[in-house]
Amino acid sequence: MSSSDVILKGVGLHKFFEGVHALNGTSIDLIEGDLLGVVGENGAGKSTLLKVLVGEHDKNSGEIFYRGKEVNWNNPYQAMLEGVGLVHQRPYLVPELTAAENIFLGKEFTTKHLLDASTLNKKAEELLKKYPINLNFDLSLLAxxxxxxxxxxxxxxxxxxxxxKILILDEPTASLAKDESEQLMIIIRQLNKEKNLSVIFISHRIEEVFDLCTRIVVLRNGKRVGEVDRNDFDKDKIIYMIINRNLSEFYPSKEGQQGDCFLEVKNFISEDLKDISIKVDGGEIVGLYGLSGAGMTELVESIFGVEAINSGKLYLHGQSMKSIKTSELINNNIYFVPEDRDIKGLFKDFSIKENLVISHIAHLLPGFLINRIKEKNIVKKGLKDHNIIYSNIDQEISSLSGGNQQKVVIAKWLQKECDVLILDDPTVGVDIGTKREVYLILRELTKQGKAIILVSSDILEIIGMADRIYTMREGAVSAELSGNEINQKNILENVL
Incomplete structure (x- = not known):
């Protein structure tokens, strides 16, 4: 690689956020026509690096070169005008405008000084046909x-x-459907082949990075710790570079002591569930696994009182509940981490502090007036205990990375004694480091004699974490597996 091949380069980049050293002498070089992956655990500096490169964040020191010349863009729009476009992990759109209007914001079409809505909508439709991520997408939809x-x-x-000329993508597939993600990959490859488009691609999905990219740069704690060429791609090697430990150490050992039955479901029947009976004992992780639509989410939401059942009984510590009410379950220290944290798990307009205390506010802060000093101490301890990276407890929860947001969803429940924790795909869309931290939290709870129900769409995760597994198919339990029965072959035989 000669210096003339490099189209975009960052050298010795440093960035601080209120005492957090987000980039610590980080360097990166993008070869023209390259498909470069950037991986690292939560807080490694990936998103910060991309934002510094395009001028969204000011660097504290370091240099950025584009086509051999040093640049200091003041904002992403300046970078865009010169051919460097950043697709944000959390898109910046104007809520009151349609998709078409947001796409062409700042370069609207006019006729005799009047906005030409017809041309704008037509051009948006042409653009969607040119880049058909989802041809059924309604471009008239308000953001x-x-x-x-x-x-x-x-x-x-x-x-x-x-x-x-350069497309920088920060977790672009995290919120896309599978077919949309696949279509996006086709579009990127086509642009790379036909127009020599250069790409920087961030994703927590290692397989996705392996499939698309020709090189991978690994970040850890704001530093570049390695680079791997396509011929040397190896999952174990990359994970070791990301988390600084072997893959064999990724899942905590299954050492929990099984206790009495904490929660039992008997004969749950609903529109989506067919006579389901399961139980979970203290000190164990019970896994629920099946293909998409097999009923795992419907089951755990029914247990927590979110979805209604037609018939069936729920037992807590051997006692039957007269009716399944979420509030009563919470009072009995039964908690639920939902599948979609953005919609069901967090108050997106609230601060970190407010999200962390709101589930148990009457318990944590009794009295008519909130003791702000006590609240601050509770929040800071909760954030520290769960290794949540933040700048200020009053910052909006949406400003945190996805992994840190997910840890807040879990931590908010654990501010009070927990007997049973139910989790629905808790590690989807989070980095490898955060996954490991979630696993350690769950295993620590079982060591304390607590019970866990874990839904996962990742078969390796369910094998690595569960002491027992209920496989599901078409709304019914198809098998119960434990011990040496827990392997990929047995699981797949019972879900397919």
Whole structure:
């Protein structure tokens, strides 16, 4: 590689956020026509690096070069005009505008000094046909009414409308459906092949990075710790570089002592569930695994009183509940971490502090007036205990990385004594380091004699974490596996 091959380069970049050294002498070079992956655990500096490169964050020191010349862009728009486009992990859209209007914001079409809405909508439709991530996407939808995936599609189309020479993507598939993610990969490869598009790609999904990229740069604690070429891609090697430990140490050992039955489901029947009976004892992790739509989410939501059942009984410590009420379950120290943290797990407009105490506020802060000093101490201890990286407890929860947000969802329940913790796919969309931290939290709870119900769409995760597994198929339990029965072959035979 000669210096003339490098189209974008960052050298010795440092960035501080209120005492957090987010980038610590980080360097990166993007070869023209390259498909470069950037991986690292939560807080490694990946998103910060991309934002510094395009001028969204000011660097404290270091140099950035584009086509051999030093640049100091003041904002991403300046970078975009020169051919460097960043697709954000959390898109910046105007809520009151449609998808089409957001795509062409700042370069609207006019006729006789009047906005030409017809041309704008036509051009947006042409753009979607050119880059068909989802041809059924309604471009007239207001941003305020969009799902996370629709917002991501809008952001991607917006950046592609500038015909960039460099496309920088920060977790673009985290909120996309599987078919949309696959279509995006096809589009990226096509642009790379036909237009020599250079790409920097961040994803927590290692397999996705392996499939797309020709090189991988690994970050850890704000530092670049290695680079791997495609011929040397190896999952164990990359994970070791990311978390600084072997893959064999990734899942904590299953050492919990099984106790009495904490929670038992008997004959749950609903529109989605077919006569389901399961139980979980103190000191164990019970896994629920099946194909998408097999009923795992419906089951755990029914246990927690979120979804209604037609018939069946729920027993806590051997006592039957007269009716399944979420409030009563919480009072009995039964808690639930839902599948979609953005919609069901967090108050997105609230601060870190407010999110952390709200589930048990009457217990943590009794009295008519909130003791702010006590609240601050409780929050800081909770954040420290769960290794949550933050700048200020009053910052909006949405400003945290996805991994740190997920740890807040778990930590908010554990501010009070927990008997049973139910989790629905808690590690989806989080980095490898955060996954390991979640696993350690769950195992520590079982060592304390607590009971865990874990839904996971990752078969290796369910094998690595569960002491017993209920496989599910078409809304029913198809098998119960334990001990040496827990392996990929047995699981797949009972879910397919």
């Amino acid at each position: 305020s009414e969009m799902s996370a995936g629709q917002r991501e599609i809008t952001e991607i189309l917006k950046v592609l409308s500038y015909d960039p």
